[in-house]
Amino acid sequence: MQPGTTEEHCSIAATLGVIGDRWSLLILRDVFRGNHRFSVIQSDLGIAKNLLADRLTQLIDDEILEKVLYCERPARYEYRLTAKGADLSALLIALMKWGDRWHSDGEPPTVLVHRECGTPLELHVACPHCDAPVRPGQIRSLNQATTEEMTTH
Amino acid sequence: MQPGTTEEHCSIAATLGVIGDRWSLLILRDVFRGNHRFSVIQSDLGIAKNLLADRLTQLIDDEILEKVLYCERPARYEYRLTAKGADLSALLIALMKWGDRWHSDGEPPTVLVHRECGTPLELHVACPHCDAPVRPGQIRSLNQATTEEMTTH
DNA sequence: GTGGGTTGGTTTAGTTTTGCTACCTACTCC
DNA sequence: GGAGTAGGTAGCAAAACTAAACCAACCCAC
Numbered sequence: 001m002q003p004g005t006t007e008e009h010c011s012i013a014a015t016l017g018v019i020g021d022r023w024s025l026l027i028l029r030d031v032f033r034g035n036h037r038f039s040v041i042q043s044d045l046g047i048a049k050n051l052l053a054d055r056l057t058q059l060i061d062d063e064i065l066e067k068v069l070y071c072e073r074p075a076r077y078e079y080r081l082t083a084k085g086a087d088l089s090a091l092l093i094a095l096m097k098w099g100d101r102w103h104s105d106g107e108p109p110t111v112l113v114h115r116e117c118g119t120p121l122e123l124h125v126a127c128p129h130c131d132a133p134v135r136p137g138q139i140r141s142l143n144q145a146t147t148e149e150m151t152t153h
Numbered sequence: 154m155q156p157g158t159t160e161e162h163c164s165i166a167a168t169l170g171v172i173g174d175r176w177s178l179l180i181l182r183d184v185f186r187g188n189h190r191f192s193v194i195q196s197d198l199g200i201a202k203n204l205l206a207d208r209l210t211q212l213i214d215d216e217i218l219e220k221v222l223y224c225e226r227p228a229r230y231e232y233r234l235t236a237k238g239a240d241l242s243a244l245l246i247a248l249m250k251w252g253d254r255w256h257s258d259g260e261p262p263t264v265l266v267h268r269e270c271g272t273p274l275e276l277h278v279a280c281p282h283c284d285a286p287v288r289p290g291q292i293r294s295l296n297q298a299t300t301e302e303m304t305t306h
Numbered sequence: 307g308t309g310g311g312t313t314g315g316t317t318t319a320g321t322t323t324t325g326c327t328a329c330c331t332a333c334t335c336c
Numbered sequence: 337g338g339a340g341t342a343g344g345t346a347g348c349a350a351a352a353c354t355a356a357a358c359c360a361a362c363c364c365a366c
Contacts, residue, residue, distance in 0.1 A: 011253045012249050029165050084255050090278055095169065101240065110163065124276070125274055126274065138268045140266050142264045
């Protein structure tokens with residue numbers, strides 16, 4: 001689907017190859033929020049049923065979701081995140097935070113809080129050495145083969 | 154494009170509405186890395202020229218990129234990130250980190266380091282109150298209207 | 307001053323992919 | 337028999353994408 005230079009050599013392209021279509025991340029958002037059932041996700045997103053079925057099997061093939069039996073008779077399954085799927089939380093948070101900052105008028109529609117203390121969470125790019133928040137302009141991108149710069153100017 | 158329940162009430166859907174197509178994030182990745190020119194991006198991504206032109210004007214309309222004159226005669230422009238665009242760095246880092254962890258064999262193809270000290274960067278979900286890293290299972294999602302749960306089990 | 311090359315596109319035409327609607331199935335419970 | 341859940345199938349429409357040609361403004365060499 002993507003030309004040769006991207007998928008193999010770039011983790012961003014690889015990730016987009018897995019969850020980069022128009023529905024997967026919205027489905028995953030629903031599962032994160034606790035909508036684990038086919039019919040609930042379908043009516044919440046307004047997605048066509050065959051499309052939802054397709055995306056779900058794809059996400060299961062990619063080991064991002066798994067089917068869990070929640071009712072023996074009749075056999076009913078629901079969709080749960082695997083460890084790999086749960087690890088997408090930072091990505092979903094990044095999407096949400098950016099939307100909050102640039103595409104919401106007033107209050108953000110949803111707030112993520114720490115389960116233990118109820119404090120709204122933050123997302124940081126951090127340098128383990130300098131122990132300070134890192135701004136976009138202070139990021140440098142090192143390619144293993146060549147040496148490319150990551151600039152924000 | 155998306156059904157009613159999503160775009161307005163959800164920052165994730167809003168963000169995906171802006172940069173959720175198959176090319177925008179790859180284009181932005183290129184610009185982050187220092188590829189600011191039409192022809193460079195086009196040959197790097199292997200994208201058709203009309204598509205690239207479309208996406209670039211869309212990204213400019215959304216104030217994620219801006220056209221900057223870098224040569225008077227002949228008039229030549231290049232594409233630079235605005236503040237809004239640079240603010241997508243956390244999202245790109247999240248995409249990259251996830252790809253590194255789950256879709257790379259061995260060494261990650263690209264490493265992001267702190268410009269000042271050269272240390273590889275990390276991305277953290279943080280609680281400003283508890284001062285400790287937050288795991289996916291400790292995140293709770295509060296909807297302003299109802300009250301929904303964010304679970305990872 | 308004419309020909310060739312570069313940059314940054316636009317136009318057109320055609321193909322492929324995606325998505326939607328509408329209906330159908332299988333199982334079970336009541 | 338009817339309702340609920342979890343899908344599958346078929347046919348069509350629309351969007352996305354590709355490829356190739358073309359264009360304009362300029363530069364440089366000859």
